[in-house]
């Protein structure tokens with residue numbers, strides 16, 4: 622395994638900066654997901670790490686050794702990087718065992734040593750017994766596991782994965798997520814995983830880097846990213862957070878603050894270093910599970926839509942105080958469309974605004 626250091630990495634195609642001044646330290650053995658919408662630059666960044674493209678600026682280091690930048694470009698085959706693509710890239714005329722053994726053959730590993738490594742790699746992805754099959758006689762998930770085994774057989778220090786589950790159906794994706802996690806635990810390889818699917822990134826990665834327009838907006842572990850998004854873009858992209866206006870009433874503690882929301886008072890979490898002053902208008906991120914129907918205090922809202930989800934119901938409601946806003950609410954029961962209910966916000970996250978003034982927590986009465 623190798624630590625990867627990206628320092629002010631930039632890649633321009635003509636006028637477009639596909640990757641724009643990206644700096645990121647990936648620890649040896651870490652599993653990092655690059656997450657973003659189509660065209661945000663994640664594949665380009667992966668290609669730069671692999672060595673398929675040259676940098677326009679910045680530097681890339683593996684374990685402190687410069688592999689790209691400052692006029693230097695170590696070619697892909699000398700970076701000890703394994704790559705798994707969306708399209709599997711298997712040889713159709715070769716058997717499973719030949720496909721997995723091919724890079725070892727190129728490295729001139731022979732006989733029992735090669736066969737041993739192939740068997741070990743196939744066992745790791747649960748494909749023992751499939752050695753003689755051709756790729757055409759495998760399912761999509763099995764083909765992707767062959768591609769993973771081929772990568773594993775090389776003992777790469779770094780594994781790069783470019784949307785490897787994009788061609789698979791929903792059920793297979795879930796079982797492949799387990800396969801990737803096990804692969805990571807087993808090999809201890811440093812992994813960089815490109816995806817536009819936030820659930821996939823959150824399920825597998827140690828840290829997720831959210832990208833937009835060639836830049837990293839935020840990099841954090843999945844729990845922090847979900848609970849404490851640093852910007853509106855991240856809040857919306859991760860977990861479909863709704864952004865609403867509120868007004869600061871008073872501080873409640875080092876990281877809690879009372880906010881007026883649709884005419885009712887709610888206590889929300891906030892960054893202790895970015896407490897806005899009382900009276901300030903702020904933006905809150907609310908997720909469906911932060912909201913619940915209530916008989917008591919809360920804000921009045923009209924039910925626009927009710928969707929049964931099995932374990933729970935999602936009610937789309939519009940607050941009376943902001944009829945154009947639609948908020949999904951996690952509810953235990955269905956409610957009639959058009960009915961008026963009361964909704965309580967039991968949690969929420971105050972989005973950092975960047976120009977905050979301190980507000981003192983209220984004294985205990």
Ligand SMILES: Nc1ncnc2c1ncn2[C@@H]1O[C@H](COP(=O)(O)OP(=O)(O)OP(=O)(O)O)[C@@H](O)[C@H]1O
Pocket residue numbers: 634637638639657658659660661662663664665666817
């Ligand atoms: N070889 C190229 N020549 C010109 N522009 C390119 C080239 N490769 C990528 N781009 C542009 O750079 C930007 C980032 O592309 P990239 O493929 O890295 O995005 P992505 O986030 O991986 O998207 P997707 O998920 O659709 O693959 C896009 O605007 C794309 O059109």
